[in-house]
Amino acid sequence: MAPISEPNIPTVDLSAFVTATDEVAKQEAADKLVQVCNRLGFVAITGHGISKTLLAEAFAWSKKLFDLPLEEKMKAPHPVEATPHRGYSHPGKEKVYGYDDLNEKEVNDSKGQSLRKIPDFKESYEIGSENNPEEPNIWLPEEVLPGYREFMVKFYWELNEAATRILNAFAMGMKLEGEEADIIMKLNSFHSNQLRLLHYPEVPREAIENQELARMPAHTDWGSFTLLFQDDCGGLELEDPQNRGTYLAAKPTEGTVLLNIGDFFMRLTNDFFVSATHRVTLPPLTSSSATTTKPRYSIPYFVSPPMSLIAKALPTYVSEEKPAKYEACSFAEYAAHISKYQYGESAKEVAA
Numbered sequence: 001m002a003p004i005s006e007p008n009i010p011t012v013d014l015s016a017f018v019t020a021t022d023e024v025a026k027q028e029a030a031d032k033l034v035q036v037c038n039r040l041g042f043v044a045i046t047g048h049g050i051s052k053t054l055l056a057e058a059f060a061w062s063k064k065l066f067d068l069p070l071e072e073k074m075k076a077p078h079p080v081e082a083t084p085h086r087g088y089s090h091p092g093k094e095k096v097y098g099y100d101d102l103n104e105k106e107v108n109d110s111k112g113q114s115l116r117k118i119p120d121f122k123e124s125y126e127i128g129s130e131n132n133p134e135e136p137n138i139w140l141p142e143e144v145l146p147g148y149r150e151f152m153v154k155f156y157w158e159l160n161e162a163a164t165r166i167l168n169a170f171a172m173g174m175k176l177e178g179e180e181a182d183i184i185m186k187l188n189s190f191h192s193n194q195l196r197l198l199h200y201p202e203v204p205r206e207a208i209e210n211q212e213l214a215r216m217p218a219h220t221d222w223g224s225f226t227l228l229f230q231d232d233c234g235g236l237e238l239e240d241p242q243n244r245g246t247y248l249a250a251k252p253t254e255g256t257v258l259l260n261i262g263d264f265f266m267r268l269t270n271d272f273f274v275s276a277t278h279r280v281t282l283p284p285l286t287s288s289s290a291t292t293t294k295p296r297y298s299i300p301y302f303v304s305p306p307m308s309l310i311a312k313a314l315p316t317y318v319s320e321e322k323p324a325k326y327e328a329c330s331f332a333e334y335a336a337h338i339s340k341y342q343y344g345e346s347a348k349e350v351a352a
Helices: 023-039 052-067 099-103 105-109 113-117 148-174 178-185 205-209 263-268 331-338
Strands: 011-013 042-046 087-089 123-127 194-200 216-219 225-230 236-239 247-249 257-261 278-280 296-303
Touching: 011 023, 023 042, 023 148, 052 148, 052 194, 052 225, 052 296, 099 105, 099 331, 105 113, 123 148, 148 178, 148 194, 148 225, 148 296, 236 257, 263 331
Parallel strands: 011 042
Antiparallel strands: 042 257, 087 123, 123 194, 194 296, 216 278, 225 257, 225 296, 236 247, 236 278
């Protein structure tokens, strides 16, 4: 396994974008956000405007959800295929992988089954905009978990407001004008975003150490950027792009949200921002003799562009010395390509 270094994830305070303070304070915060993400592809953010009370309530709902019996959770099943990416996925159903895995001959010859030799031991519930007819939500019956749907719809839009503030900070820090500035603001579509509730159940540490099971393998996210809230368990690691193969432990810090750049933002900026490779592995154990991991809960919010938006390097980030690296494609085309083996029947699924 790649070496782990002590945490060294910079923090940026974006409270100026919440409290509407002077423009100088906003510009300083925006500049720092862009500088850190240009260097690392990820950052810890304070002053994001999401209250601790709301986050505590969200994690409480998540625990209530995943504490339900499997047969109750399966009343809102994720479809067999990747779309619509909504509803409940039991441990072993989804397989996470990196973009480079799609180029491996074994993966394509097996139609993705080779990726599932080591199942991911996690369960999730995917939620989107109620106003997105292309990917309608799949809800539990109200009597199974009363109030769950109402809260999650409200929470989705609260996170969207935070994402909009952060995107405004990116736009200010990038100092783009005209059509380029307009394209950056389209990176938050509102209705193509995704709220995900994640639970990593207790698992024997040997199963992870012996690669019989995985938590979440190294990968990048597809969209614009991701906002991640995590509990106090630990286990999230981000690769240092300045030192490939070395991962930084993203220790949970109360009041912060982790932001990682996604593939689409990277492509638009021709690698000015690098999509952050990250993974979830063994969390810190309570003692050297511990035989099982702690359960872990996290809540990522995936900020995405409209499906029709074309990822084509912006002219500002293209030059003779650095020509456009990626072929232009729509977000719909890119998402369909990278998700093609994410779901589907598996020869080795894991019971919850």
